[in-house]
């Protein structure tokens with residue numbers, strides 16, 4: 001791998017690995033996932049189903065939280081604290097910097113997710129459940145979603161403050177999860193121009209619901225191979241486009 | 257070939273609402289010969305850091321050309337040959353000096369085996385031995401500055417660009433840095449450093465460029481600049497009556513029983529000295545008084561256009577950022 005990208009990725013990973021906040025969030029993710037046991041006592045119905053449902057949701061929530069909070073600072077902090085000066089004056093191109101940052105955070109999320117998933121699997125086994133490969137598929141899809149989220153927050157981090165980046169990223173995240181209502185929304189529009197605009201917007205906004213296969217997994221089913229392949233492609237293309245945009249913006253930047 | 261050549265470099269900043277434009281660099285021309293120590297001198301806000309950042313591509317110049325050893329400075333190739341110490345540097349505070357330097361070697365793709373030896377040597381060279389495994393958040397300002405020097409040398413660069421390298425260093429540190437810079441020149445490196453501290457410059461540089469109001473006012477060998485600028489001669493004498501002395505040279509001062517005369521040229525000195533001896537006086541000393549870099553600096557500051565950027569900086573400082 002390109003030395004610049006690798007060096008920056010490793011260092012980005014190390015930054016998270018030395019951040020207490022990171023462990024705290026992972027810890028809470030695990031804690032909430034395990035507390036699904038309590039929920040399953042309190043609710044009627046299939047206890048294992050509730051356990052999986054609530055546990056996966058907790059892991060999902062905390063992973064997204066870690067990704068957003070780390071992502072919105074990723075580039076901003078480097079520029080603000082001027083650590084970027086000593087790096088970009090070395091033979092590191094700006095696209096390498098952005099890619100390194102992205103991969104570093106992706107690696108971080110992989111580690112966080114792997115840790116949470118391992119504990120969660122052990123927890124299911126302890127509670128009399130069996131190993132279900134569909135849950136593994138769920139985590140894989142979640143990771144894909146996290147890549148999109150990282151790319152979104154990184155893009156905003158490349159030109160704006162963490163607060164604004166947070167607001168933008170969270171907005172996109174929320175919109176991305178109600179995209180299934182989009183057709184109803186479109187039906188409300190009358191003007192043809194608005195219809196065209198909404199059509200364009202439909203393809204620009206991230207359709208994050210595609211990545212969430214929790215309901216299927218909990219019910220013991222899974223999307224077909226074609227759907228999964230399509231989702232993987234979608235995630236890859238969307239992430240690549242975001243990164244390309246982030247690079248374009250970052251190339252234009254000046255460092256005071 | 258020049259180690260560094262800047263031609264017609266221009267840079268302006270716009271205020272927040274893009275309404276006002278501040279021309280900070282108005283056409284910088286300077287060149288640095290290989291193997292020399294070049295001092296980039298200018299008052300606060302003159303545009304030193306801006307120039308350096310344009311050279312490194314951290315700021316986009318509006319116009320002008322910059323080349324490093326004949327290559328465009330913006331190229332990755334050129335940056336392989338450069339070592340840069342930013343002004344008031346900051347490095348990842350969750351790393352130790354050793355870890356940071358290792359990170360730096362990874363960016364240059366220096367093999368691990370070679371890197372470790374180089375890092376150990378550099379840590380010793382900048383005087384951080386014993387602190388190399390301490391996290392940078394526990395470093396003092398001077399220690400960070402030393403690490404900054406080490407990371408600038410990590411790729412064994414031909415050209416070192418140091419922005420205010422002496423800031424934050426105590427007298428020992430300053431002396432160490434002078435020794436370091438001299439040893440780098442001995443190795444054949446080129447050193448380009450900025451400062452507004454005249455004393456640092458005067459002690460070390462081969463050539464100096466004075467930047468003021470966004471242009472280079474003077475550039476040349478420091479020795480020549482100073483040599484050509486013998487301003488006057490000072491003659492100290494005694495054992496002569498003030499009244500007699502006044503007839504030889506009307507204008508003099510007296511101090512501790514000596515008389516001090518200030519003469520504009522060598523010719524005057526001969527005449528005056530002869531007359532004093534002739535009148536029974538004694539010559540204590542004849543000293544040619546040369547301009548110091550400080551005098552040159554202040555005469556430039558007084559002589560030229562008003563130092564616009566400094567007067568403006570207070571106004572734009574925060575708002576334009």
Ligand SMILES: Nc1ncnc2c1ncn2[C@@H]1O[C@H](COP(=O)(O)OP(=O)(O)OP(=O)(O)O)[C@@H](O)[C@H]1O
Nearest residue numbers: 269280299300301302303304305306565569576577
């Ligand atoms: N982003 C900006 N917007 C507007 N003006 C700026 C900006 N950055 C720098 N300046 C102005 O450019 C001028 C030159 O700044 P620069 O940092 O290059 O000075 P310097 O010579 O390095 O000074 P010092 O000795 O204090 O480090 C200053 O007047 C400063 O206010």
Ligand SMILES: [Mg+2]
Nearest residue numbers: 304305306343
């Ligand atoms: Mg400066």
